[in-house]
Amino acid sequence: MSNQQNEKNLLPKKTGDLSDWYVAINRLADLSDYGPAKGTMIFKPYGYAIWENIQRALDDLFKEHGVENAYFPMLFPMSYLEREKDHVDGFSPELAVVTHGGGEKLEEPLVVRPTSESIMYDYYAKWTQSWRDLPILINQWNNIVRWEKRTMPFIRTSEFLWQEGHTAHATAREALDTQKWAMDVYRKVYREVLAIDGYSGLKSAAERFAGAEETLTFETMMPSMKALQSCTSHYFGQKMARAFNLVFQNQAGDDEYAYQTSWGFSTRSIGGLILAHGDDNGLRLPPRVAPIQVVIVPVKTDDEVLAEGRKIFDELKKAGVRVKFDERDYERFGYKLNDWEVKGVPVIIKLGAKEITDGVVSYRRRDTLSDGQYKRAGVASKIIKLIDTIQADMLTESVKFRDENTYDAADYDEFKRIMADRSGFIKVHWNEDTDIEMKIKEETKATTRCKLAEQSDGVDFYTGQPAKDIWLFAQSY
RNA sequence: CGGGGUGUGGCGCAGUUGGAUUAGCGCACCGCGUUUGGGACGCGGGGGUCGAAGGUUCAAGUCCUUUCACCCCGACCA
Numbered sequence: 001m002s003n004q005q006n007e008k009n010l011l012p013k014k015t016g017d018l019s020d021w022y023v024a025i026n027r028l029a030d031l032s033d034y035g036p037a038k039g040t041m042i043f044k045p046y047g048y049a050i051w052e053n054i055q056r057a058l059d060d061l062f063k064e065h066g067v068e069n070a071y072f073p074m075l076f077p078m079s080y081l082e083r084e085k086d087h088v089d090g091f092s093p094e095l096a097v098v099t100h101g102g103g104e105k106l107e108e109p110l111v112v113r114p115t116s117e118s119i120m121y122d123y124y125a126k127w128t129q130s131w132r133d134l135p136i137l138i139n140q141w142n143n144i145v146r147w148e149k150r151t152m153p154f155i156r157t158s159e160f161l162w163q164e165g166h167t168a169h170a171t172a173r174e175a176l177d178t179q180k181w182a183m184d185v186y187r188k189v190y191r192e193v194l195a196i197d198g199y200s201g202l203k204s205a206a207e208r209f210a211g212a213e214e215t216l217t218f219e220t221m222m223p224s225m226k227a228l229q230s231c232t233s234h235y236f237g238q239k240m241a242r243a244f245n246l247v248f249q250n251q252a253g254d255d256e257y258a259y260q261t262s263w264g265f266s267t268r269s270i271g272g273l274i275l276a277h278g279d280d281n282g283l284r285l286p287p288r289v290a291p292i293q294v295v296i297v298p299v300k301t302d303d304e305v306l307a308e309g310r311k312i313f314d315e316l317k318k319a320g321v322r323v324k325f326d327e328r329d330y331e332r333f334g335y336k337l338n339d340w341e342v343k344g345v346p347v348i349i350k351l352g353a354k355e356i357t358d359g360v361v362s363y364r365r366r367d368t369l370s371d372g373q374y375k376r377a378g379v380a381s382k383i384i385k386l387i388d389t390i391q392a393d394m395l396t397e398s399v400k401f402r403d404e405n406t407y408d409a410a411d412y413d414e415f416k417r418i419m420a421d422r423s424g425f426i427k428v429h430w431n432e433d434t435d436i437e438m439k440i441k442e443e444t445k446a447t448t449r450c451k452l453a454e455q456s457d458g459v460d461f462y463t464g465q466p467a468k469d470i471w472l473f474a475q476s477y
Numbered sequence: 478c479g480g481g482g483u484g485u486g487g488c489g490c491a492g493u494u495g496g497a498u499u500a501g502c503g504c505a506c507c508g509c510g511u512u513u514g515g516g517a518c519g520c521g522g523g524g525g526u527c528g529a530a531g532g533u534u535c536a537a538g539u540c541c542u543u544u545c546a547c548c549c550c551g552a553c554c555a
């Protein structure tokens with residue numbers, strides 16, 4: 001933290017130095033801590049609980065689709081990565097390599113997985129003979145190490161957690177459908193669980209995953225107007241299968257390389273969540289990811305209030321709400337309210353003698369900071385409705401923010417003006433050209449985020465030539 | 478990897494320019510009491526050897542040398 005404030009552990013303004021705010025909120029909301037080695041982080045219980053909620057949402061959707069979980073080793077020989085040239089070129093700059101084990105130098109160094117395509121596909125090849133062995137639909141929840149030069153808790157760390165799904169199919173169609181299915185799942189979880197909307201589409205050749213033929217991405221807008229690449233889904237065609245000799249005999253009796261996909265969703269999403277929804281008072285968690293959805297804070301911890309608090313607690317718990325009753329008697333009322341506000345709990349119930357006398361339940365919504373009351377009788381169903389409303393409102397807010405900061409640019413001058421004046425996302429007609437892309441990056445710092453699915457007749461904003469494709473540009477995180 | 482910065486109780490910092498009594502402050506922590514409808518107050522406590530190593534000096538947090546680490550800004554990335 002840079003300056004004076006924090007006399008009382010208060011949070012800096014989000015509208016001030018975003019980096020200060022981000023670091024402070026991680027500490028004050030008890031989300032994370034720095035690890036002892038550069039770029040590593042500790043997921044504290046409250047932060048990890050958010051991840052568990054995300055995991056559950058994704059995992060359910062994967063399994064519904066027939067994807068099974070498995071686990072492959074974290075260490076494998078360097079030679080595995082080297083079997084696909086683009087793949088190793090993409091990852092070698094950020095590899096952690098184990099050269100010694102048991103006090104002796106290893107004959108062949110082992111890499112700590114930066115992603116698992118190579119080791120998994122080698123085994124897929126061993127397991128596959130016939131078209132009947134396909135598809136293979138495997139996911140793993142694991143950790144990944146990439147030696148990042150510039151790190152930030154959750155957003156980019158040397159070690160991070162994610163899931164990586166890896167599939168092999170008998171046809172290109174099936175693989176492409178799977179690639180798209182995974183992105184649909186991701187988009188759904190971002191929207192419906194994290195209450196964050198963004199843009200999805202195909203990456204340009206320059207921004208594509210190392211070794212992939214096509215990469216689908218979901219790009220979300222952060223308050224700095226920078227884009228956060230929030231998850232990706234790749235189509236490999238037969239490229240990886242060739243490198244790993246993943247061959248099957250098709251129904252006609254011919255040998256054929258399998259068609260493959262991989263897709264990943266990482267703990268970076270938590271960083272996006274913090275940045276997208278947080279405000280000057282701290283974290284704001286959408287109810288579906290919130291480890292605690294409702295907290296009951298007693299004004300005084302006397303017997304009457306405690307008894308009533310426990311009753312409300314039981315009712316909400318029975319109704320399936322993740323609820324906490326803050327019975328701490330060594331902290332004051334005001335302190336506790338602020339504590340839960342910083343932690344982003346969606347609904348705070350304030351319980352005192354007044355409420356008991358009047359037969360009501362007072363609450364505050366964290367998202368809007370507005371207060372309200374319900375009749376005591378049947379309060380659980382009201383709270384559940386409130387939780388749904390908050391979830392929906394936060395998504396609406398996110399969509400609005402995204403749309404309000406997305407601009408069209410007819411030509412490069414306008415493009416440059418927008419980037420310089422207010423930043424944001426820019427939609428343009430453009431014919432993909434890597435040289436032009438590089439030039440734009442140099443001049444404006446903006447890069448292509450993705451090619452949107454929509455198409456229309458228009459003119460290329462850079463060259464003035466006819467163009468159908470609509471591309472999204474922004475500065476990336 | 479380039480540029481900038483910082484290492485002093487758990488956290489945030491002052492002290493370093495011009496070396497010198499037992500190294501300070503705020504928050505946090507412990508005890509007691511008074512408080513309690515939006516981050517309480519009083520009194521009393523505990524805790525650091527100044528990132529590390531070496532050197533100069535009668536004397537080093539402060540000067541010199543070396544070294545390590547982390548943070549921020551850029552190029553690379555989920």
